[in-house]
Amino acid sequence: MRVAIMLFDGVEELDWAGPWEVLTMWSALERRARRTDVEVVAVADSDAHVTCAKGIRVLPDTTWTALADAEERPDLLLVPGGRGVRALLEDPPTLARLRELHAGGTQVASVCTGALLLAAAGLLERRPATTHHGALDELRGLDGSCEVRAGVRWVDDGDVLSAAGVSAGIDLALHLVDRHAGTEMARAVREAMQYDPEPPV
Numbered sequence: 001m002r003v004a005i006m007l008f009d010g011v012e013e014l015d016w017a018g019p020w021e022v023l024t025m026w027s028a029l030e031r032r033a034r035r036t037d038v039e040v041v042a043v044a045d046s047d048a049h050v051t052c053a054k055g056i057r058v059l060p061d062t063t064w065t066a067l068a069d070a071e072e073r074p075d076l077l078l079v080p081g082g083r084g085v086r087a088l089l090e091d092p093p094t095l096a097r098l099r100e101l102h103a104g105g106t107q108v109a110s111v112c113t114g115a116l117l118l119a120a121a122g123l124l125e126r127r128p129a130t131t132h133h134g135a136l137d138e139l140r141g142l143d144g145s146c147e148v149r150a151g152v153r154w155v156d157d158g159d160v161l162s163a164a165g166v167s168a169g170i171d172l173a174l175h176l177v178d179r180h181a182g183t184e185m186a187r188a189v190r191e192a193m194q195y196d197p198e199p200p201v
Contacts, residue, residue, distance in 0.1 A: 001036055001180065004067070004074035006114075007044040007060050010084020012053045014166050015111040016042070019078050022173035025189045026181065036181065041074075043067060053082040064097060076176065077106050080169065081113030081132065088117055089142075095121040102159065109161040109176065111169035118160065119143040127157045132165035170195065 003023050005016050020040065027038035044050050044060035051057050067074070079098070088094045098121040102108050110118050115131035118124050119142035128147040131139045140148050149155055154163040154172040156179070163172035174195075178186035190196070 001038045001076070002072060002074045003038065003040045003076045003078065004043045005040065005078045006080065007042050007050045007058065008082075008084050008088060009051050010053050010082050010087065011050065011080050012082030012112060012166060013056055015080030015082055015114065015169050016078070018167060018170040019080075019111060019173035021193060022170055022177065022189055023078075025192050026177045026185065029185065029188055029192065030181070053084065073101065073104055074106050076180075077101055077108050078169075078173075079108065079110040079114035079117055081111055081116070081135075081165075085113045085116055089120045098123060107159050107161070109163070109172060111163045111172065112165045113138075115139055115162045116142055118162065119146060123160055124162075127160055128155050129157070129160075129162040130155050130164050131162065134165075 005020055007016060023040045027040055030036045030038050041061040043062050043064060045064060047060060047063055049057040049059050098117065102123055108118065108123060112132045113135045115129050116135060116139060119139055124143050124146040126145045128149055130149045130152050136148055136150055139146060153168045154175060155161065161172060163169045174186050174190055177189050
């Protein structure tokens with residue numbers, strides 16, 4: 001199982017880091033049990049650092065070119081959001097890559113405004129989806145055929161999934177573990193992370 005997490009300048013930190021924690025914890029637990037090999041990589045256009053929305057700089061594990069050269073198509077692609085999404089909405093290579101991966105059998109999941117990229121690529125046509133509550137109208141504007149769902153944490157439409165804003169990506173990632181490895185594993189990941197939200201307000 002190969003999972004790719006898309007990085008780009010202006011990506012929202014928790015949009016990718018929350019799911020990354022869930023998915024790499026899943027990988028570690030599978031490895032410890034000597035079962036399914038789950039590989040999680042962060043991928044970007046180049047191997048230079050990516051500057052996230054709030055300023056932290058991170059290095060991707062690989063590039064899109066390297067993945068293509070190695071013919072290592074991901075089984076799952078996670079597309080986070082952030083202020084950098086708007087610059088990609090009219091970026092032909094990015095949109096073509098999303099379409100090609102999905103057409104080739106890659107399951108695609110967005111977090112927050114990553115759903116806008118899926119819509120711009122045509123992947124949400126006549127599908128249910130969600131995004132950050134502040135971008136629901138923008139999503140409707142990008143694809144009028146999309147059934148935009150407000151007030152939900154995530155939407156699973158089979159080969160295309162979407163999560164609401166920021167922290168909802170953690171819930172979506174746990175759902176993906178549940179879907180691919182079962183409820184027992186998803187609960188083990190949640191317990192290992194001590195993810196049991198109790199907001200103070």
